[in-house]
Amino acid sequence: MTDWPSLPFLALLVPLLGGTLILLAKPFGLRLQRILGLLLTLGLLFVSVDLLEVAFEQGHRVYTLGNWAAPYGIVLVLDALSAMMVSLTTVLALAALWYAIASGIDRQGAHFHVLFQIQLFGLNGAFLTGDVFNLFVFFEVLLLASYGLLLHGGGRLRTRGGLHYVVINLIGSTLFLFAVGALYGLLGTLNMADMAQAVADLPTSDLAPVAAAGLLLLVVFAIKAAFFPLYLWLPGAYAETSAPVAALFAIMTKVGLYAIIRVHGTVFGPEAGELAFYHQPFVLTAGLIGLGMAALGVMAAKGLRNQVAYLVLASVATLLIGVGLNTPQALGATLYYLIHSTLVAAALFLLADLIAKGRGSYADRFESAPAMPQAVLLGGFFLFGAIAMTGMPPLSGFMGKVFILDAALAHDWSAWVLGMILVSSLLMIVAMARSGSLLFYNTLDGASNGEALNRPGLVSVLGLFLISVGMVVFAGPILGMTEAIAERAYDVGPYVDQVLNTPTQDAQWLKGGH
Amino acid sequence: MEILIAFVIGAMTASGVFLTLRGRTFPVVLGLTLLAYAVNVFLFAMGRLTVGLPAVIDPTQGGYADPLPQALVLTAIVIAFGMTAFLIVLALKARAEMGNDHVDGLHLSEDEASLKNTLPPRSQRASRKARHADQQEAGQ
Structure with a gap:
């Protein structure tokens, strides 16, 4: 199967056709839809493992859609970075989907499983595409599915958070089109590899407008990745939506981050002459300020889910700092931290939901409440998640932060980076310790009116935490892998060559049968 | 052009x-x-x-x-x-x-707030400002 030229396309085809199939399965009941959803996501997991294998063996694999060669045709480009993101998404999706089924959240409205698959389709498309306009289209696909998922189940505050989310993303889409239009007008192409070449040969008179269009594109990705000062929509939207959706959305901010690494790293990469990496100081500054703001948000949050939303912001800001340091070593560390923070943040969203249900009418507010059922078990999980998320030893968050700090030592701004990451970590540790002691120790007398612990749902949290443990045990090989990915991401030449020189497939295998 | x-x-x-x-x-x-x-x-x-x-x-x-x-x-x-x-x-x-x-979702304009008082109350769904206006009126 790994020799099959259409392999990258399979990562799009499975969720797209699968989503349609689940829609058609609606008359046969939710049970069938659930089984189909799980099977499809499992199938996608096999495809993504295959993708990883191919990407590491072959470097780049280009799939020419409709058999039109780049730059005129649209291409899907599989490389180690995109394969890693697709695999991460699929693992996360499996955990979120299992929790949604275990907690019956998919029963609260129609078409949860359809939207879920279409969301995966949009995400995988955004990771695999090699064309900026196609990236816009896949962003719209994943956003439209995310609107549906975000509002799933309904409720007043959810509608309000959803409205803000939709409006800010529509503005983002408009800006995206302005940036894409300007880049097309100046460079005459929208294929990323072709754009990289056009930027390298850019006449001096066009430098300023191209730089401006590139920064406009950065603003768009900043909205998606929720970085300072464009993050205000995130806490409301993520804290109010249902737990599995919030868990899946832990990857959504990383899509924006991936787009910066992919689009800006390729088009304004090492061979872009005067514009090489001109965006990185902006990214680093936004990351530093954003980390401080997110840490304050973690301190000030009035509910556990809101606190986890701010922890997501803090992790995004840390990743931005890693990207902004602009060395392959730092990017390797960043990718390690990206895997960790996505999975642990998702687990914390799920855990916050379990805790909120256990506390009944007190929900996730930071107030003293009667002790929840199974408080010791949940408390142990919370302790684990808090340690991993805030970056205390011995879990993967600590390893990730150490790798990033280590990579930062050589940078001019190392004092700022070290200071900000360490101080914000301290603030987050204090905040999480306070919320943990309030939720689990500072309890009122009497029986809780909450639900009993949803044990099947806890399996998702357990699975995600076990991956965090695995990332510590195998920290060396995993860091080696992410550093190899980062090296390749910085080496733009082979990417450009491979995209522009992939011939169209001749139809030999069609004729062979006759 | x-x-x-x-x-x-x-x-x-x-x-x-x-x-x-x-x-x-x-x-x-x-x-x-x-x-x-x-x-x-x-x-x-x-x-x-x-x-x-x-x-x-x-x-x-x-x-x-x-x-x-x-x-x-x-x-x-x-x-x-x-x-x-x-x-x-x-x-x-x-x-x-x-x-x-x-x-x-928090604010009502003046005319809406006054109109609201003539309609049957929407209880919990009333906004903070409208509730405030109601309280003031009750106090008078």
Whole structure:
């Protein structure tokens, strides 16, 4: 199967056709839809493992859609970075989907499983595409599915958070089109590899407008990745939506981050002459300020889910700092931290939901409440998640932060980076310790009116935490892998060559049968 | 023609930004629609403005208009159309659930607040400001 030229396309085809199939399965009941959803996501997991294998063996694999060669045709480009993101998404999706089924959240409205698959389709498309306009289209696909998922189940505050989310993303889409239009007008192409070449040969008179269009594109990705000062929509939207959706959305901010690494790293990469990496100081500054703001948000949050939303912001800001340091070593560390923070943040969203249900009418507010059922078990999980998320030893968050700090030592701004990451970590540790002691120790007398612990749902949290443990045990090989990915991401030449020189497939295998 | 197009795009973008910053959902929807119009014209102009050239390659003519921006605009129009429809439905849902059409769901204008007192109360769904007004009236 790994020799099959259409392999990258399979990562799009499975969720797209699968989503349609689940829609058609609606008359046969939710049970069938659930089984189909799980099977499809499992199938996608096999495809993504295959993708990883191919990407590491072959470097780049280009799939020419409709058999039109780049730059005129649209291409899907599989490389180690995109394969890693697709695999991460699929693992996360499996955990979120299992929790949604275990907690019956998919029963609260129609078409949860359809939207879920279409969301995966949009995400995988955004990771695999090699064309900026196609990236816009896949962003719209994943956003439209995310609107549906975000509002799933309904409720007043959810509608309000959803409205803000939709409006800010529509503005983002408009800006995206302005940036894409300007880049097309100046460079005459929208294929990323072709754009990289056009930027390298850019006449001096066009430098300023191209730089401006590139920064406009950065603003768009900043909205998606929720970085300072464009993050205000995130806490409301993520804290109010249902737990599995919030868990899946832990990857959504990383899509924006991936787009910066992919689009800006390729088009304004090492061979872009005067514009090489001109965006990185902006990214680093936004990351530093954003980390401080997110840490304050973690301190000030009035509910556990809101606190986890701010922890997501803090992790995004840390990743931005890693990207902004602009060395392959730092990017390797960043990718390690990206895997960790996505999975642990998702687990914390799920855990916050379990805790909120256990506390009944007190929900996730930071107030003293009667002790929840199974408080010791949940408390142990919370302790684990808090340690991993805030970056205390011995879990993967600590390893990730150490790798990033280590990579930062050589940078001019190392004092700022070290200071900000360490101080914000301290603030987050204090905040999480306070919320943990309030939720689990500072309890009122009497029986809780909450639900009993949803044990099947806890399996998702357990699975995600076990991956965090695995990332510590195998920290060396995993860091080696992410550093190899980062090296390749910085080496733009082979990417450009491979995209522009992939011939169209001749139809030999069609004729062979006759 | 370039100057005229530039002014058209500029005016639509400025109006769109102004309306998007308003506090109520309907002007915001209109603002986003205007922004979408502006960006469509902008995309179209990025293929360079040409007069009298065929849209499809014609061997008897000297040149042809750039077809790619036209394809981009078509895609953008369809997406913007769908998104606007979705946003309108969402705004109506928000209006129904929160009892007012403010984007924060918290504020009522004066006439709505006074109108509210003549209607049967919506209990919990009343906004903070309206509740405040009710309390003041009860105190008098």
